Amino acid sequence: MDLRALTGDEKEVFLKLQKEGPLTKKALLERFGYKPSTLNRILASLAGRGAIAATGQEESSGGRKPYLFDIKPHEKYVIGIDISRTYIYAAVCDLKMNVRASKMIYGLPLTGYTPQNAVNSVSEAIAGLLDSFSISAADILGAGVGMVGPVDRQTGTTGEVESFRYNNWSRVPLRDMLEKALGCTVYVDNGSCAAVLAEYLYGSGKSCKSISYFNCEVGIRSASVSSGVLIRGAKDVEDAFSHTTINSEGELCYCGRRGCVRCYASTPAISENVRRRISAGEASIISAPPEAINYRHILAAAGKGDAVASEELRRAGVLFGVGLANYVTLLDPEYVIIDGPLVLESGIFFDSAVRSAKENAYASSRVVFKKGGSFGYETIAVGAAAMYFEWYMGSPIVK
Ligand SMILES: [Zn+2]
Known part of the structure; x- marks a missing residue:
């Protein structure tokens, strides 16, 4: 099966079935507006190439049950x-x-x-x-x-x-x-x-026209699809959001400017804040020496109710939410997915980020925020x- 040898029409039908199949001929006709004879020719050619097959019949209350067509997912x-x-x-x-x-x-x-x-x-x-x-x-x-x-x-x-x-x-x-x-x-x-x-074509953003994705860890990586177009900046960098300014007189970022989102909401920033507080003598259940504390210790401690760990995750979430509010105000996505270890392993960062984004965004109440990607760590x-x-x-x- 050589998928690259498919004609334009065949490719279109194949990709539709690949994402939404199994579908009946009627559903395909409604989607593409082909004449029935044209669709029959396309389906016969795809079947002849071994790219699709009739996979069963749709449940029907009466009359002939229509055949369902789909790709053969385990061919490649x-x-x-x-x-x-x-x-x-x-x-x-x-x-x-x-x-x-x-x-x-x-x-x-x-x-x-x-x-x-x-x-x-x-x-x-x-x-x-x-x-x-x-x-x-x-x-x-x-x-x-x-x-x-x-x-x-x-x-x-x-x-x-x-x-x-x-x-x-x-x-x-x-x-x-x-x-x-x-x-x-x-x-x-x-x-x-x-x-x-993945989210736009196969995941929870499948029914949306515009979605944004954030991955929060050492860096804050983001990307958006708007009306079917994957938005890419001229330099194609994925951490541009993390260097947007939320406090021009804030902490110095390694990029040379002050108050970037990543100075407050990245895992190194959170770890540094916790280290500083524990070194200054604040009580915490984190037993690792301050210089060895990383975000995994902090997430585990927050899960057990540790005040220092929970407060720093909450603070990071609030400040991430301020940056996020600017982002959603400008891009106006329908759906925002916040993913990455910082989110998947604790609810504190996500909950405070969403609250803060909603409070700070301008007229963007229709945005839906989702915790974690549709495919977990994958x-x-x-x-x-x-x-x-x-x-x-x-x-x-x-x-
Ligand atoms: Zn920066």
Whole structure:
């Protein structure tokens, strides 16, 4: 089955079934406005190519039950790889972007992984996943990577990223290295763009025209889809939001300016505030020495009701919400997903962020906020696979 050989009409019907199937002929006719004879010809050609099949009959109260058509999701698979500052996650998805097999690779690339180590670990993990699920390498359509941005999408090379300069992670030809190791075509993009695409095409944002996605961890990464267009800045950076100013006389950011959102709402900022308070003698159940305290200690302590940890998470959420209020006031999305370890492991940051965003935003009461991505820890990996698939199929959303 060569999906790239499909004609324009065939591709359109195939992609519709891939995202919304199974569907009847009637539903497809309503969507595309083809003549019945034209649709019959397209469906027959797709079936002849092995791309789709009749999968059953729709329930009907009387008369003939109409046939349902769908793609064959297990004919091919797509690999999705999420490379964050603190972990790597690999997933093997079927053609409907359901995760068939996945693996969290706790590699801590920030401190311990060179790009070559990461590529080796990813290729080893994927070989293991394919093996244990009896998926042949010939059935892999390719691999998408959701990387900490910025990345050069044309060359698949990493950019200069804050705190990712360690271990020679800057200006790395990641696409070429992974293509060599995996033996398939690879497409590299920003992780947040990948995640927002997963939510827009397959996740909880499927019914919305405009959605935004935020991933809160070491950095604050964000991306938006507006009326079917993936919004990209001229420099294609995904942490632009984290350097928007919420206090021009505030704390000094590493970017050289003052009061950026990340100075208050990133995990290093929260950790630093907790360290400072505990070093000054405040009581806390966190037993780690102050210099070793990280956000995982803080989330765990907040879960047990620790006052210092809870207050700092709440404060960070409120200030993140101030930045978020500016963002939703300008972009006016219908739906905002706030994701990442800071959100997935504690309700405090999310709840205070949403309250603050609602209080501070201008006339944006219709915005719905959602805690966490639709695919849990796999959101960026699924998005990377989805991004690769749209790129492979030549979809306009990936330009
Ligand atoms: Zn900054």
